[in-house]
Amino acid sequence: MTKRYKPAVHFQHVDYSVDELPILKNITGSFPEGRITTLVGPSGAGKSTLLKLCNGLISPDSGEIYIKDKEISSYQPVELRRNVGMALQSAPMVSGTVLTNLALPLALQGKQLPEKEAADLLDHVGLEADYVHRNIRDLSGGQRQKVSIARTLVNRPQILLLDEITSALDRTSQQEIEELILKINRKHGTTMIWITHNLEQALTIGHYTWVMMEGEVIETGESDLLKSPVNEKVKRFVKGEAQ
């Protein structure tokens, strides 16, 4: 899977546990640069933990993680997190307007986001410019998620971590977000690591997929593997999810 593409993120024998309970066990593998890799698997498989390791919100107990060939701990945390953006299912927002939220990444650096740039960002994610001054409370789930993605783009990340960003959305909003992610990936060549419960989404949007269960990576490869998995556990999982 890494023959044609350089790894943007590489895991080497990574373990992570909480209160001596193993969450991730001996994870080894790469996420190719500029491609969309989906992470699928049942709840509690360790997918979200794996994402948090990628932007240094947590550190592994053992093993190494490389971001663009550099060991993750050699990055300054702030520099790393601006390069590796993250969007969550809950799309957490700070209270205030859409502009307040879009401007947050720059406000944290003591800078301001010009309104024109905010409007351009909204246009990029498919929202009209007049949303800039709307209160965040008045937005639908899909609109909030778009603002959340736009906000992450302010830092111009090279890698984007997406944690079930469409799970709480209706079908139309889900499709809009999928198209948006594809557009960002094509336009900026952003590497995407996307957790999803939707296997159809993994098949149609993802270039590659990792199937995770009980803290382990069970099967990896091009997304088509979900059509004909080799591993028995994965077969059962795919069958169960498809039903």
Next chain:
Amino acid sequence: MSYLTLSITLIFVLIPLILSRTLKLGLEKDTIIATVRSIVQLLAIGYVLQFIFDSENLLYIFLMVTLMLVTATLNARKKGSSIKGITWKVGATLLFVEVLTQSILLRFHITPPTAQFIISISGMVIGNSMVLAILFLNRFTSEVESRQDETELILSLGGTPKQAIHTQLMQSIKASMIPTIESQKTVGLVQLPGMMSGQIIGGADPIQAVQFQLLILFLLLTTAAVTSVMLGFLSYPTLFNQRMQLLKQHHQ
């Protein structure tokens, strides 16, 4: 008041005992323990205070205030057991509040430097500071847990731990100070403060009693603000490590 009269006041203990027994509340044992403890503790402290006031020895005043500080610290730290080094943080906060308030009172000759004043006021300041510390720690630990998403959002966007915890910290400081401020708004209208009532019952001039009560109320405002702010700013850095990560034990 004679001890005979005092013993008649036990009627006020009998009433809750009877109610507890009748309604099967199961509070009889706790009520009796509370009564016995309050009698023993207060009588003991009464004799200790009498001894200290008579001796006017600085060492005894120091020991008494130290005892108050240690007891209050050990009590308040339980609420923040998930915060690293909470014992010294609470201890340092209470000590700072005590030194600050006593310095102002003594420096400006607001109260005389006698055991009677230093110990009584220290008791009120340290006691109030302890309650504030408990209120703050209670709120802060639950804010950190319930708003972990927000904390991680700010960190994910390249924010520092201070920026990531700012809202939760301010909310907790504010929430812990509200009861002190609110209770002062109705003082004299809804409740007469215990110290003032005690002085009036003891035969003091009501205006004099009110003046002292005002002093205490203002003192408690400072106590509330300084305790919450200082404990807050001492506590939040230990929630994170050098890699600007929320520590494992604070992850849900």
